[in-house]
Amino acid sequence: xxxxxxxxxxxxxxxxxxxxxxxxxxxxxxxxxxxxxxxxxxxxxxxxxxxxxxxxxxxxxxxxxxxxxxxxxxxxxxxxxxxxxxxxxxxxxxxxxxxxxxxxxxxxxxxxxxxxxxxxxxxxxxxxxxxxxxxxxxxxxxxxxxxxxxxxxxxxxxxxxxxxxxxxxxxxxxxxxxxxxxxxxxxxxxxxxxxxxxxxxxxxxxxxxxxxxxxxxxxxxxxxxxxxxxxxxxxxxxxxxxxxxxxxxxxxxxxxxxxxxxxxxxxxxx
Amino acid sequence: xxxxxxxxxxxxxxxxxxxxxxxxxxxxxxxxxxxxxxxxxxxxxxxxxxxxxxxxxxxxxxxxxxxxxxxxxxxxxxxxxxxxxxxxxxxxxxxxxxxxxxxxxxxxxxxxxxxxxxxxxxxxxxxxxxxxxxxxxxxxxxxxxxxxxxxxxxxxxxxxxxxxxxxxxxxxxxxxxxxxxxxxxxxxxxxxxxxxxxxxxxxxxxxxxxxxxxxxxxxxxxxxxxxxxxxxxxxxxxxxxxxxxxxxxxxxxxxxxxxxxxxxxxxxxxxxxxxxxxxxxxxxxxxxxxxxxxxxxxxxxxxxxxxxxxxxxxxxxxxxxxxxxxxxxxxxxxxxxxxxxxxxxxxxxxxxxxxxxxxxxxxxxxxxxxxxxxxxxxxxxxxxxxxxxxxxxxxxxxxxxxxxxxxxxxxxxxxxxxxxxxxxxxxxxxxxxxxxxxxxxxxxxxxxxxxxxxxxxxxxxxxxxxxxxxxxxxxxxxxxxxxxxxxxxxxxxxxxxxxxxxxxxxxxxxxxxxxxxxxxxxxxxxxxxxxxxxxxxxxxxxxxxxxxxxxxxxxxxxxxxxxxxxxxxxxxxxxxxxxxxxxxxxxxxxxxxxxxxxxxxxxxxxxxxxxxxxxxxx
Numbered sequence: 001x002x003x004x005x006x007x008x009x010x011x012x013x014x015x016x017x018x019x020x021x022x023x024x025x026x027x028x029x030x031x032x033x034x035x036x037x038x039x040x041x042x043x044x045x046x047x048x049x050x051x052x053x054x055x056x057x058x059x060x061x062x063x064x065x066x067x068x069x070x071x072x073x074x075x076x077x078x079x080x081x082x083x084x085x086x087x088x089x090x091x092x093x094x095x096x097x098x099x100x101x102x103x104x105x106x107x108x109x110x111x112x113x114x115x116x117x118x119x120x121x122x123x124x125x126x127x128x129x130x131x132x133x134x135x136x137x138x139x140x141x142x143x144x145x146x147x148x149x150x151x152x153x154x155x156x157x158x159x160x161x162x163x164x165x166x167x168x169x170x171x172x173x174x175x176x177x178x179x180x181x182x183x184x185x186x187x188x189x190x191x192x193x194x195x196x197x198x199x200x201x202x203x204x205x206x207x208x209x210x211x212x213x214x215x216x217x218x219x220x221x222x223x224x225x226x227x228x229x230x231x232x233x234x235x236x237x238x239x240x241x242x243x244x245x246x247x248x249x250x251x252x253x254x255x256x257x258x259x260x261x262x263x264x265x266x267x268x269x270x
Numbered sequence: 271x272x273x274x275x276x277x278x279x280x281x282x283x284x285x286x287x288x289x290x291x292x293x294x295x296x297x298x299x300x301x302x303x304x305x306x307x308x309x310x311x312x313x314x315x316x317x318x319x320x321x322x323x324x325x326x327x328x329x330x331x332x333x334x335x336x337x338x339x340x341x342x343x344x345x346x347x348x349x350x351x352x353x354x355x356x357x358x359x360x361x362x363x364x365x366x367x368x369x370x371x372x373x374x375x376x377x378x379x380x381x382x383x384x385x386x387x388x389x390x391x392x393x394x395x396x397x398x399x400x401x402x403x404x405x406x407x408x409x410x411x412x413x414x415x416x417x418x419x420x421x422x423x424x425x426x427x428x429x430x431x432x433x434x435x436x437x438x439x440x441x442x443x444x445x446x447x448x449x450x451x452x453x454x455x456x457x458x459x460x461x462x463x464x465x466x467x468x469x470x471x472x473x474x475x476x477x478x479x480x481x482x483x484x485x486x487x488x489x490x491x492x493x494x495x496x497x498x499x500x501x502x503x504x505x506x507x508x509x510x511x512x513x514x515x516x517x518x519x520x521x522x523x524x525x526x527x528x529x530x531x532x533x534x535x536x537x538x539x540x541x542x543x544x545x546x547x548x549x550x551x552x553x554x555x556x557x558x559x560x561x562x563x564x565x566x567x568x569x570x571x572x573x574x575x576x577x578x579x580x581x582x583x584x585x586x587x588x589x590x591x592x593x594x595x596x597x598x599x600x601x602x603x604x605x606x607x608x609x610x611x612x613x614x615x616x617x618x619x620x621x622x623x624x625x626x627x628x629x630x631x632x633x634x635x636x637x638x639x640x641x642x643x644x645x646x647x648x649x650x651x652x653x654x655x656x657x658x659x660x661x662x663x664x665x666x667x668x669x670x671x672x673x674x675x676x677x678x679x680x681x682x683x684x685x686x687x688x689x690x691x692x693x694x695x696x697x698x699x700x701x702x703x704x705x706x707x708x709x710x711x712x713x714x715x716x717x718x719x720x721x722x723x724x725x726x727x728x729x730x731x732x733x734x735x736x737x738x739x740x741x742x743x744x745x746x747x748x749x750x751x752x753x754x755x756x757x758x759x760x761x762x763x764x765x766x767x768x769x770x771x772x773x774x775x776x777x778x779x780x781x782x783x784x785x786x787x788x789x790x791x792x793x794x795x796x797x798x799x800x801x802x803x804x805x806x807x808x809x810x811x812x813x814x815x816x817x818x819x820x821x822x823x824x825x826x827x828x829x830x831x832x833x834x835x836x837x838x839x840x841x842x843x844x845x846x847x848x849x850x851x852x853x854x855x856x857x858x859x860x861x862x863x864x865x866x867x868x869x870x871x872x873x874x875x876x877x878x879x880x881x882x883x884x885x886x887x888x
Contacts, residue, residue: 011693021694047798048731059731063722070718073682077689081710084628084692089699095853096696099630102884103694110637110686117682121675124721128671131727136664183661188501189594191659191734195800198731202660204595205500206588209661211730222809226659226734226802228429228494230501231422234805 011106021087025079032082033075041067049196052217052242055135056198062131069123073116138212144178147171151183151190151203153229154236166255171223171240173215174248180212191227194240200226215242284347284362289377289476292342296480299338304331325580328488328507332481332514339477344379345470367465369867379473381465384865387451388765389472391758394446395834397439402830404432409789409823412816415808425806427490427508434495434512435482438519440746441561441608442475443754444615449530449554452761455858456548458539458876460868463532467525474522478515485511494804496605499586499597503578513576520569527558527565539857541876548856548880549638553618556646557611563650564607571600595662602653610649612746614642616753617684617713620706623760624688626854627703628695631881638687644680648673658726659733667726674724681717685710701775705756708783712748716741719794737797740790748786755779755833762840763847767863771844774836781829789822856880 016022041064051057090096138144148159160166171194173179183192185203193200194213201211215221225236243251307327314323340346351357358366367382368375375385376392407428411420420428454462462468485491489506502509534555538547574585575597584590586597618638625632632638651673658667688706697703719741722728732738762770796815801808808816850859857876861869 043795044798047795049799055727056731059728062725062728066718066722066725066728070721074714074718077685077710077714080689080693081707084689084695084697085707088695089697091699093851096629096698099628099694099696099884101694102631102882102886103633104631104881105634105636106690109690110634113682113686114679117679121678124675124678124725125672128675128725128727129668131725132667132671135727135730188504189498193734193800193802198727200659200730200733204588204661206593207661222800224800224802228426228498228501228804230492230504231426233426233802234422234807 011103012108021083024086025083028079028082029072029075031075032078033072036074036078037068037071040071050217051198052196052219052221053198053213053215055138055213056196058131058134059198062127065127066124069120073120135212138178138214139180139210141178141180141212144180144212145174146180146182147173149181149183149192149203150186151192151225151229151236152186153188154225154232156192156223156225156236156238160252165257166252168255170238172248172251173240173242174245175215175218175242177245178212178214180210182208182210184208188229189227190225190229190236193224193226194221195224196221197240202227215240218242218244284344284365287342287344287347287379288374289343292339292344292473292476295342296335296339296477300331300335303334307331322580322582324507325510325576328510329514329576329580332484332510335480336477336514336518339480340473343473343477345473348466366469367461367867379469381461381469382867383450383454383462383465383468384765386468386472387447387449390442390446390450391765393472393475394439394443395837397435398443398830399834401432401436401439402827404428404435406823406827408432409820411806412808413820415810415813415816418807420806422806423492424490426492426494426804427486429804430491430494430497430512431482431486432495434491434515436746437495437608437612438475440612440750440754441523443612443751444619444757445526445530445554445557446472447765448550448619448757448761449526449558449615451765452858453530453551453554454533454537455764455861455865455869456856457534457537457542457551458857458870458874459533459537460870460873462529463537464529467529471522471526471529474518474525478518478522481511481514481518483511485509485515496601497575498601499575499578499594500588502575502597503587509579510576513572513579516572517569517576520565520572523558523561523565524569527562530558531555531562539874539876545635546876546879548622549632549635549642550615550618550622550856552639552642553615553621556618556642557615560607560614560646560649561611564604564611567600568604568608571597571604574600595657595660598657598660598662599653602656603650605656606653607646607649609742609746610645612750614645616750616757617688617709618642619757619760620702620709620753621684621687621691622856623702623756624691624695624706625881625883626760626852627698627700627706628691628883629698630691630695630884633687633690633693635879635881637683641680641683641687644683645677648677648680652677655724655729658729671724671726675721678717678721685714700759701772701779702756702760704779705752708752708779709749709756712744712752712786716744716748719744732797734802735797736793736801736803739803740793740797743790743793748790752783755782758837760852761858762837763851764858764861764863764865766841766844767847768840768844769847769851770840771836774832774839778829778833778836781832782826783829785822785825785827785829787822789819789826792816792818792822854880855882 044063048060051060146161150157155169158168158171183201183203185205190203191200192203197213197215199211199213201209219242221240223238223240225233307330311323311326348358368380368385376389485508489508491508491512493502493505497512534551577583578585584592586592586594621638654666654670655674688710723732759770759775792815796812799811801812847863849863857874
């Protein structure tokens, strides 16, 4: 039967753009794109809350951008689906009459679809690469202070090199000061996540990993473990206090020397 | 005379073996080996790591269970014959195929693909039932911020067990029941290429289930389904149950994969060229063919994990020269193809139904095949996107971001085929038709959130959060399970001879879909707010989102229970189904209900594709 189908049947014949269903789809497409883009990005921005670093601002912008870039695709699929649903529905136990055509392909439609999805993919890749480049640059900042982070079941400890061997379990950071974290673990794998600053890196036993951020808001933010690490994983969280440079220096000077003068976290292979 | 006697005896042995003898022999073997190893295994030296002797005993007992069970079910009878230089007689083969055995054949090592298909269907439903109960325990515990009423160790174990059995359930949910029951008829074959391997692949799953249940009583699987080392190395004895479960299940998947691939390549009906092969067959083959390279790696990763625990090796122990990153790599080299093993056949099943319920040809068959092939090819090159934040290879972030985002192109092709088929079709409003719309909605959300996750800087925020959990539930459950349930309703008349209750399945559809979207939208929200995965307690700000998710989860549960009732009730006392209730054109609808033992009296000859719907313009 398939062999009898005439090959030149296509959606794009004559003045196809004047058809009623095509017009309906175009209207629905515009409406859905706007709705999906608006509501999804709103949902995301509300959920992610106030950023505490430029890195997090970039994450929010990136997600919003992706949402708007993909909403035309989602809107198009939704428009076609709703248009299909809006007409010629058949209920009952017996099949409806056959469709009025037997179009089994449309080279123009598939080619357009492929080109557009390839372009969108390329767009996502380029945007991602640019953002990635920025994050990598931050690791090499010469003005950065360095903090060693050690995860263990089920707590985080912070060493402040450059000080007199201060160790704390609440992280203190000066505002607007680039900081590089050197992260490791004493036992199993943890993941160091400074939530409102949008940075995360795993803490692996025996290795040191790096991530960097510049906090730009004074306040108290959350640090959570993002990798299942055993019994009390849910409770492996504490705070980061971002304060003015003067307050930070004052706090640092007031801390006792714990003897952790070495930069290398215990047991780490550097 | 003696020959006659032995022959009689052997035949009698075949007749005597069934699931009960299998359980008995497996249990006896496990107990014997357990007592023996308790008595004779030397004590650990002072310097040995914790658990080693107990691990050896547990693993040995589980291996004994496995061998005992497979012997007891009769898997070894034919191999023993071959060793003796003989083979089964025709009568014995017919007995194995379940001829004239009635209900008993479902409890035996039966080779008929239709029996295996039903067995797979039932075990899939049991798995989803157990996994669903565990999910409800998780959601109930998370209904309030303190969690609290489940002990953290038990909670972690519930999360891990829910994860692994739902993964297994979704892996087999389409290729198991429909790949076995429907696929051979659809391609016009009398059975699978290797019927005994078919029975083997099913009974291996039953054999694998016991170590997993066993594990719950010896400390549980407190590591999540990914069982990362070194956490798995320090986990209680239950971890050995996970290891055995994965090893046996991996063999089952490999056996089934080889069997299905061979069947499709070699046994399609005369005239069924690749252009005329239904798209569902492509989906099934892509799925099992992807599992073929993936599951040996999974097997290996668990063997190494077991050796680290029981034999004191250090594949994954950093302090002794191993690396946890090695485990992560092996795990995800399996783990990423595996999600497409789940997804592809479910989408392909819906693509198979789309022309039937729109009464027009499938839109762009070639693009559908390209999409399936493209996803399969790319899916083996993306595994390290699970490890962006691990610090393993920062330089590889960009290339893995590229391959991951490229997958959106073939995935988009599947969308094009589905919406293209809906466009200007004659919609026949059935639950499978609605499922196509549900899949488009859920898979769109799952797919786009996947693009956020593929992007390294965004992943730095999202990785390890509830956002990821919501994302993969949208793909595996929202898209995958929706497709599998549609497939069940679509092929129910052929598999059971009854029509499924329309009203009940309709109600079940809406309840599960609405509940699903409520539940996982709530989960997206708390993920974006910053709630990590796999936690049993959380901060105040996550209250609302978690409560919404829990309410959604209970709605899903009600929907699933109604569906279960509809399936059982219709199966037992539904309306008898006509031979071809959907007026579809694939070959499985040309055979009678119930399907005869060898499917076709005369093998069919195929002269066109199965999508010749619609009025052709002459």
